[in-house]
Ligand code: SAH
């Protein structure tokens with residue numbers, strides 16, 4: 001089928017075969033793909049951009065993912081852990097800057113027991129904010145406890161559905177368990193966010209096509225695509241592809257996801273901004289409708305180095321909020337005044 005044919009089909013049916021996804025991942029007619037995704041975004045979720053304040057509360061992690069600077073084997077990371085009081089204080093400041101959602105993110109740090117986490121969640125819920133968690137793989141009971149304390153959303157990227165690649169890059173972890181976690185998150189009624197890393201060494205476009213269809217099969221309420229950024233303090237091979245190519249690949253994946261799932265939330269991710277100074281705005285024009293500005297204060301955000309380069313875009317939380325809003329306005333979009341709950345949560349797409 002021609003690219004026009006595939007785009008017409010997906011706009012009518014919101015479905016694609018694996019081969020058709022692959023055609024879109026390879027096409028040279030990228031401007032057609034990006035403008036189709038932009039049109040679907042406008043039609044289904046509108047011009048408003050939802051902002052989520054990201055609080056990176058601990059960089060201590062028991063896992064050892066080969067690509068990530070927070071991996072337990074990286075002795076160069078200067079580790080920190082914020083006290084519950086400090087986390088709640090950051091959420092309260094985020095609220096005062098106009099945010100309606102906080103995203104609490106960390107390494108897999110067992111210091112934060114279910115009691116501690118539920119205490120933090122319920123305090124933040126008293127401020128009338130939506131709470132998103134991104135704290136890794138937990139048991140069903142833990143996910144349930146967080147949900148009952150008021151957590152609204154959970155982010156857990158599948159990273160890749162290529163089993164051998166997953167298990168090589170995430171030693172000691174299993175793809176089955178990751179999928180089981182996502183099933184549990186969905187079952188518990190969270191707005192379920194997942195996504196993939198794009199441009200990993202050893203990853204093929206065929207496997208990315210499968211990843212995309214996996215996200216559709218859950219179906220996710222939010223999908224975030226992170227371009228892989230090489231971190232020299234990790235043992236992974238440096239990628240073959242240029243940053244430009246990986247950035248473009250991430251945009252393609254994002255655009256295809258928008259076409260397949262018109263109503264979901266799709267963030268323009270921080271890693272995109274690191275590969276291109278206008279990365280997040282480009283993403284907002286290619287299917288995305290969410291931005292997650294950093295609201296972690298002081299030295300901590302610099303120490304939360306999943307990948308290098310974050311210091312380039314580091315500013316205070318207040319400045320981040322103002323800068324992002326100005327940029328969003330400059331591309332003719334507006335910042336939402338609502339919590340931006342997903343249109344799809346709890347529904348079959
Ligand atoms: N520990 C939790 C949350 C923090 S990590 C978890 O793993 O789910 C959040 C995300 O950072 C991961 O899902 C991964 O996709 C991304 N990440 C890690 N290292 C990266 C790198 N080198 N480049 C781009 N993204 C990276």
Ligand code: SF4
Nearest residue numbers: 061063065068071107
């Ligand atoms: Fe830990 Fe998450 Fe980094 Fe893996 S990706 S090492 S789980 S912080």
